[in-house]
Amino acid sequence: MMIEEKTITTANKSSTKRRGQIKSIWFRYKKNKLAMTGLILMGVLIFIAIIAPLIADYEQDAVSQNMKIRLQPPSIEHIFGTDQYGRDMFARIIFGARVSLAVGLASVVISSVLGILIGSISGYYGGMIDNILMRTMDVLLAIPSIFLAIAIVAALGPGLINLLIAMSISYTPGFSRIVRSSVLSVKNQEFIEAAIACGTKDNRIIFKHVIPNAIGPILVQVTLSIARAIIHVSSLSFLGLGVKPPMPEWGSMLAEGKPLMRDNQYLVVIPGIAIVLSVMALNLIGDGLRDALDPRLKN
Amino acid sequence: MAGKLLEINNLNVTYETDEAVVYAINGLNLTIHKGETLGLVGETGAGKTTTALSIMKLLPNKVGVIKDGEIILDGIDIINSAEQDMRKIRGNTVSMIFQDPMTSLNPILTIGDQIAEVLELHRKDMKRDEISKRVDEILKMVGLPPTRKNEYPHQFSGGMRQRVVIAMALVCEPKLLLADEPTTALDVTIQTQVLELMKGLKAKLNTAMLLITHDLGVVADICDRVAIMYAGKIIEMGAIEDIFEGKEHHPYTEGLFGSIPDLKKEARRLNPIEGLMPDPTNLPSGCHFHVRCKKCMDKCKLEEPVINSINLDNTHIIKCHLYNDIHR
Amino acid sequence: MLKYIVKRMVTMIPIILGISFLIFAILDLTPGDPARMILGDGATNEAVEALREEMGLNEHFIVRYFNYVKDAIRGDFGKSYRSRLPVFDEIFARLPHSFKLALGSILFVIIVGIPIGIISAVKQYSIIDTISLISAFLLTSMPGFWLGIMLILFFALKLGILPATGAGADSWRHFVLPSIALSGSGVAIALRMTRSSMLEVIRQDYIRTVRAKGAGETRIIVKHALKNALLPIVTVVGIEFGTLLGGGMIIESVFAIPGIGSMTVNAIRMKDTPLVIASITFSAIAISIINLIVDLLYVYIDPRLKTSIEQSSR
Numbered sequence: 029m030m031i032e033e034k035t036i037t038t039a040n041k042s043s044t045k046r047r048g049q050i051k052s053i054w055f056r057y058k059k060n061k062l063a064m065t066g067l068i069l070m071g072v073l074i075f076i077a078i079i080a081p082l083i084a085d086y087e088q089d090a091v092s093q094n095m096k097i098r099l100q101p102p103s104i105e106h107i108f109g110t111d112q113y114g115r116d117m118f119a120r121i122i123f124g125a126r127v128s129l130a131v132g133l134a135s136v137v138i139s140s141v142l143g144i145l146i147g148s149i150s151g152y153y154g155g156m157i158d159n160i161l162m163r164t165m166d167v168l169l170a171i172p173s174i175f176l177a178i179a180i181v182a183a184l185g186p187g188l189i190n191l192l193i194a195m196s197i198s199y200t201p202g203f204s205r206i207v208r209s210s211v212l213s214v215k216n217q218e219f220i221e222a223a224i225a226c227g228t229k230d231n232r233i234i235f236k237h238v239i240p241n242a243i244g245p246i247l248v249q250v251t252l253s254i255a256r257a258i259i260h261v262s263s264l265s266f267l268g269l270g271v272k273p274p275m276p277e278w279g280s281m282l283a284e285g286k287p288l289m290r291d292n293q294y295l296v297v298i299p300g301i302a303i304v305l306s307v308m309a310l311n312l313i314g315d316g317l318r319d320a321l322d323p324r325l326k327n
Numbered sequence: 328m329a330g331k332l333l334e335i336n337n338l339n340v341t342y343e344t345d346e347a348v349v350y351a352i353n354g355l356n357l358t359i360h361k362g363e364t365l366g367l368v369g370e371t372g373a374g375k376t377t378t379a380l381s382i383m384k385l386l387p388n389k390v391g392v393i394k395d396g397e398i399i400l401d402g403i404d405i406i407n408s409a410e411q412d413m414r415k416i417r418g419n420t421v422s423m424i425f426q427d428p429m430t431s432l433n434p435i436l437t438i439g440d441q442i443a444e445v446l447e448l449h450r451k452d453m454k455r456d457e458i459s460k461r462v463d464e465i466l467k468m469v470g471l472p473p474t475r476k477n478e479y480p481h482q483f484s485g486g487m488r489q490r491v492v493i494a495m496a497l498v499c500e501p502k503l504l505l506a507d508e509p510t511t512a513l514d515v516t517i518q519t520q521v522l523e524l525m526k527g528l529k530a531k532l533n534t535a536m537l538l539i540t541h542d543l544g545v546v547a548d549i550c551d552r553v554a555i556m557y558a559g560k561i562i563e564m565g566a567i568e569d570i571f572e573g574k575e576h577h578p579y580t581e582g583l584f585g586s587i588p589d590l591k592k593e594a595r596r597l598n599p600i601e602g603l604m605p606d607p608t609n610l611p612s613g614c615h616f617h618v619r620c621k622k623c624m625d626k627c628k629l630e631e632p633v634i635n636s637i638n639l640d641n642t643h644i645i646k647c648h649l650y651n652d653i654h655r
Numbered sequence: 656m657l658k659y660i661v662k663r664m665v666t667m668i669p670i671i672l673g674i675s676f677l678i679f680a681i682l683d684l685t686p687g688d689p690a691r692m693i694l695g696d697g698a699t700n701e702a703v704e705a706l707r708e709e710m711g712l713n714e715h716f717i718v719r720y721f722n723y724v725k726d727a728i729r730g731d732f733g734k735s736y737r738s739r740l741p742v743f744d745e746i747f748a749r750l751p752h753s754f755k756l757a758l759g760s761i762l763f764v765i766i767v768g769i770p771i772g773i774i775s776a777v778k779q780y781s782i783i784d785t786i787s788l789i790s791a792f793l794l795t796s797m798p799g800f801w802l803g804i805m806l807i808l809f810f811a812l813k814l815g816i817l818p819a820t821g822a823g824a825d826s827w828r829h830f831v832l833p834s835i836a837l838s839g840s841g842v843a844i845a846l847r848m849t850r851s852s853m854l855e856v857i858r859q860d861y862i863r864t865v866r867a868k869g870a871g872e873t874r875i876i877v878k879h880a881l882k883n884a885l886l887p888i889v890t891v892v893g894i895e896f897g898t899l900l901g902g903g904m905i906i907e908s909v910f911a912i913p914g915i916g917s918m919t920v921n922a923i924r925m926k927d928t929p930l931v932i933a934s935i936t937f938s939a940i941a942i943s944i945i946n947l948i949v950d951l952l953y954v955y956i957d958p959r960l961k962t963s964i965e966q967s968s969r
Binding site for chain 3: 166167168170171172173174175178179180181182183255259262263266267268269279282286289290293296297300303304307308311
């Protein structure tokens with residue numbers, strides 16, 4: 029059973045190699061100060077988003093209107109002030125964080141899983157399946173992702189779930205492309221041949237060997253896509269095509285604040301900064317990952 | 328003997344990065360006379376290309392530093408020349424051709440434009456049609472049809488591209504041509520052609536040449552004098568008769584040649600010598616070659632040798648303790 | 656060469672058809688009855704049914720699509736559900752404004768992004784380089800509409816030197832802030848790509864040859880380095896054009912510019928399907944044309960491509 033043994037040892041080697049690789053990747057990542065800043069920043073944001081209900085009350089502060097305290101600039105009581113309906117801006121921001129991060133994360137996770145599925149099947153089997161799948165992806169890719177998302181929202185109507193569906197669909201083609209090319213480059217390596225030779229089932233090969241080796245670029249793309257997703261969510265909500273009021277979301281907060289921004293600048297500055305910080309953190313992480321994965325690519 | 332065209336005295340060049348200092352050239356002395364071809368021979372890393380780049384003052388910005396010494400070209404003090412003045416000299420008084428013809432030409436400009444550019448830079452009084460005529464002339468001289476001057480480099484073979492490079496270098500009739508291994512990257516058959524071309528042009532235009540090469544056959548064929556370089560300095564220099572037919576040699580030279588080849592015998596390749604070039608960031612004490620030298624004496628480990636003249640005319644010099652007491 | 660262009664234009668058609676089919680299909684799945692929406696809730700069932708017949712809504716989906724394409728080729732893109740005016744007219748009326756916005760943005764991207772990228776590359780690691788890289792990074796982390804809002808806040812409301820909206824859209828001043836806002840991510844991308852492309856080109860052997868010829872830095876950068884670096888820059892700016900169209904929708908809304916983008920957004924809100932289908936298809940066509948232009952630009956920039964194209968079409 030020489031070939032079987034060879035496969036097992038090669039596979040084991042590749043998983044120990046992987047563990048060692050992960051350590052060295054993390055080591056390189058840690059050295060990058062900007063990347064670490066991004067990670068810490070993201071950690072803080074996620075933390076705040078998670079403990080939001082402990083700091084503020086959703087119903088009372090973020091949603092219900094209190095016209096007596098409307099349009100108050102930032103003060104000790106309301107650190108980010110209140111909006112035109114008397115809602116506490118700080119509460120709305122941190123609950124808005126939940127929406128942005130959740131939708132961003134969820135849509136990217138869904139589309140990356142779909143992308144991995146489509147990309148690995150396409151790349152691994154090639155031929156007719158590859159052709160059909162990739163042509164479809166090409167048509168989808170020919171439309172800028174935000175367009176596609178808008179079109180789908182147009183069909184389904186605004187709302188959180190529909191937004192999620194729309195965004196997931198629009199990011200999938202990009203992921204499937206990346207996965208496919210990673211799969212293609214891994215497919216021709218020796219240990220795959222060895223695995224096939226001793227009759228390992230296809231899906232086992234795909235899941236256990238092909239995909240783990242393609243994880244690197246996928247992870248970078250995931251991080252950067254979440255960043256884009258946050259911008260898309262806020263853009264769509266700004267246009268009224270995203271979450272429905274009164275759900276707090278940074279983009280819709282900007283839309284509400286815009287007519288009043290002449291005299292109440294904080295209404296449009298603060299939610300914007302929230303978006304910029306989150307996106308920045310993710311971009312830093314994504315760039316840091318990319319550099320850590322292949323330091324040769326650095327200029 | 329024709330007058331001196333290039334004189335290099337005690338040149339010291341280092342490459343300085345954050346991590347280390349590389350002592351590339353350490354006390355180099357060199358002379359080239361008008362119309363003469365000097366071969367510069369040595370292993371990779373000896374500092375041959377650095378020498379040529381220093382003459383052109385084309386060392387990498389900030390990293391390459393001329394620490395000390397003197398380079399006089401046609402009466403001009405190169406080291407103290409400003410960049411604007413150097414630009415007038417490059418391509419005009421002195422030209423350089425590099426090793427790899429496949430990457431030396433701009434892929435998106437026609438070869439005609441690239442040759443014309445040298446004229447545009449240095450012959451500002453020439454009109455467009457005059458430039459065009461001159462380009463045709465030089466193309467014919469290097470053996471390329473002028474009808475092809477509107478074609479792009481990728482449409483030519485390696486040998487032809489090198490001819491274009493030679494054309495660019497010679498179109499302003501420089502007094503000195505620096506050729507850094509011009510034929511190494513070419514096929515053997517093409518090598519001979521290009522060399523013949525260079526010989527012919529050299530004779531016609533009376534251009535002096537510094538020919539950097541590995542190939543002793545080339546040296547025997549085209550050079551008037553030879554200098555052998557090791558660890559950033561010249562350790563032996565002389566007329567080709569002295570080097571190829573003389574009896575006294577630096578141990579390194581002997582190693583290079585295997586046994587001294589006859590001018591009449593066929594060209595020999597270099598035989599590698601045991602050991603490696605010394606680490607240029609950490610050169611050995613005394614004579615830099617002593618670690619690899621079969622004839623190493625105690626003195627060699629401590630003291631750097633002086634330049635010893637082997638014959639009365641001072642045309643053959645060897646930098647080795649073995650010859651300290653030679654007085655002929 | 657001409658054969659190549661024709662071949663490319665022919666290939667564009669299936670893609671555009673594919674996109675229009677896709678959008679048609681997506682929007683057709685919209686719950687809700689267009690006829691009822693037009694006539695309002697109070698309409699009788701007979702009236703609704705009659706309108707459905709008139710609009711051909713009872714036919715099979717594929718048939719409707721074919722009819723749509725048939726009419727579209729003749730220039731009839733249907734009528735807006737809202738205004739009952741021909742879609743084609745509505746789009747054409749608004750086209751100049753969107754075009755001016757897109758043009759302004761691309762100009763800004765090219766005039767600001769590329770030169771700063773060049774300077775950044777030539778003076779690598781200097782203060783200018785650091786500042787421009789940081790700025791590029793900030794620009795990509797910012798939603799375009801927020802940049803627009805901040806620009807309005809600062810230049811229009813505080814300083815009062817530029818109009819706050821594009822309403823009217825009659826003078827070029829109305830397009831300055833919107834173009835800048837829209838160009839945000841494009842400038843960042845152009846800057847980065849120019850910088851890295853230039854850095855790579857400057858290392859090449861042929862640049863050393865040009866120096867040895869006695870050329871000065873300016874000539875080296877402009878005549879030799881830049882032209883060679885242009886290819887990836889053009890690619891990236893071409894791709895950015897697609898993002899520009901999507902972003903244009905949002906910027907037009909922020910600045911109230913009466914262009915195709917803001918029309919589309921409203922049409923989506925009002926579920927005015929013919930308008931939506933037409934404008935998205937139209938944008939898809941625009942993107943395809945830009946892609947073709949970009950590919951032709953490639954050939955103009957890099958003569959090696961021309962040779963390989965001519966060889967392959969023999």
